[in-house]
Amino acid sequence: MRNFFWPILQGELVVDLDSPGESWHIDAETLASHRILLPPNEAAVVEFAAWASTAKPSEIVTLPVDAATRPDWRTVIDAMLTETKLGEIRSQLEKDQRVGVKVPVRVRPKFEGGEEGMSFFTIFFQPCRDAGHKPIFLRDGIVVTDVRSPQMSGSRSLVVVEHPPLASLLGDSEDVNHTQWQKDSAKFHKRYVYGPETIKFVSRSVYEIMQRLHAAETKGDPTLLLDIFYLPVDEGMTEPAKQPKPEKDGTVVEPIITPPPARARRFSLSPVKGGFVLRPGDTRLENFPVRIRIEASYAVRRGNPMKRWTSDDFAFIRPPLRQERADGVIVSRADGNYLELEIRKPDFQFEVSGFDTKRDLAVRAVERSGDNEADV
Numbered sequence: 001m002r003n004f005f006w007p008i009l010q011g012e013l014v015v016d017l018d019s020p021g022e023s024w025h026i027d028a029e030t031l032a033s034h035r036i037l038l039p040p041n042e043a044a045v046v047e048f049a050a051w052a053s054t055a056k057p058s059e060i061v062t063l064p065v066d067a068a069t070r071p072d073w074r075t076v077i078d079a080m081l082t083e084t085k086l087g088e089i090r091s092q093l094e095k096d097q098r099v100g101v102k103v104p105v106r107v108r109p110k111f112e113g114g115e116e117g118m119s120f121f122t123i124f125f126q127p128c129r130d131a132g133h134k135p136i137f138l139r140d141g142i143v144v145t146d147v148r149s150p151q152m153s154g155s156r157s158l159v160v161v162e163h164p165p166l167a168s169l170l171g172d173s174e175d176v177n178h179t180q181w182q183k184d185s186a187k188f189h190k191r192y193v194y195g196p197e198t199i200k201f202v203s204r205s206v207y208e209i210m211q212r213l214h215a216a217e218t219k220g221d222p223t224l225l226l227d228i229f230y231l232p233v234d235e236g237m238t239e240p241a242k243q244p245k246p247e248k249d250g251t252v253v254e255p256i257i258t259p260p261p262a263r264a265r266r267f268s269l270s271p272v273k274g275g276f277v278l279r280p281g282d283t284r285l286e287n288f289p290v291r292i293r294i295e296a297s298y299a300v301r302r303g304n305p306m307k308r309w310t311s312d313d314f315a316f317i318r319p320p321l322r323q324e325r326a327d328g329v330i331v332s333r334a335d336g337n338y339l340e341l342e343i344r345k346p347d348f349q350f351e352v353s354g355f356d357t358k359r360d361l362a363v364r365a366v367e368r369s370g371d372n373e374a375d376v
Helices: 005-009 032-037 040-052 073-080 083-093 164-173 195-203 205-217
Strands: 015-018 023-026 060-062 099-109 117-127 136-139 142-144 155-161 267-272 275-280 290-298 322-327 329-335 338-343 349-353 361-369 372-374
Touching: 005 040, 032 040, 040 117, 040 155, 060 083, 073 205, 083 099, 083 117, 083 205, 099 164, 099 195, 117 164, 117 205, 136 164, 155 164, 155 205, 164 195, 195 205, 267 361, 275 290, 275 361, 322 329
Parallel strands: 060 099, 136 155
Antiparallel strands: 015 023, 099 117, 117 155, 136 142, 267 275, 275 349, 290 338, 290 361, 322 349, 329 338, 361 372
């Protein structure tokens, strides 16, 4: 069940086991009832795969074929993951629903008899509230266990390769135990145009899609809450201030500068020792619940600290982090370095502590409204 759940679910494999006191018949219909024999994490994979094996076309987002010019995410990611496609994927995940993503890729054999053509693979995503998992890669029903791919927090994923052109390419690259895709294997080396790039394209697909989804989610006001938690940035050249011109009689009239009005805050985020606290802002909240996403990371010298977070730093779901107070606030999701909160009353307070006091902490809070973000 651990290694051959996919062909069982597809009806391609039936297993009968007999012992002196009991017998088992495992097929597509009975596999679900036998999940209890597996550890909870593996049982969850089987349950997820059972949905993926029968996913409806309406539950699968198909990326544009004309964008598959080269198996290189840096080259094609903007054309493949348009705002429309990202919105389709996000709308499912934000409802805690599963979604499939069909990714096109062109296969170009060099060997005699090989025909160039378009192929594809399908990624299935499922939101989860634990620390996340590495993607599971399936090639023609075989679980390829040692594919190098980052673990993704907040989601479970299956990468299914069954279309013959791409399945053959990846199969040619596998070792004798079918555990790795090796770009330098004898059967694979120099047999395909962009062969190694295609392996990398499939291996990094989950990471690239989730990173793009995450980047789209966190777009917004770059100055949001910079007066509370901030990182220095290079400001570049600034325009010198204009000097006041003297009048004819020699007097100097200073220009009157009217500061812009302060923007009203719907909530405030303040540092405390070893953490932060969320409280009401200048504007009283009225319509509930109010959804807020909080992200945290330790400061870095360069780049976006939220993208540099690793599970070695901390995770909201494990000690030493702890909730000191949650008045009028419900945590709807806690995973990795982010929290999703629902504020249920105007007079609320939410405090988290346990961060390393010897490191600078960067925290960002964004109000969520439907599929969009709202300024605080």
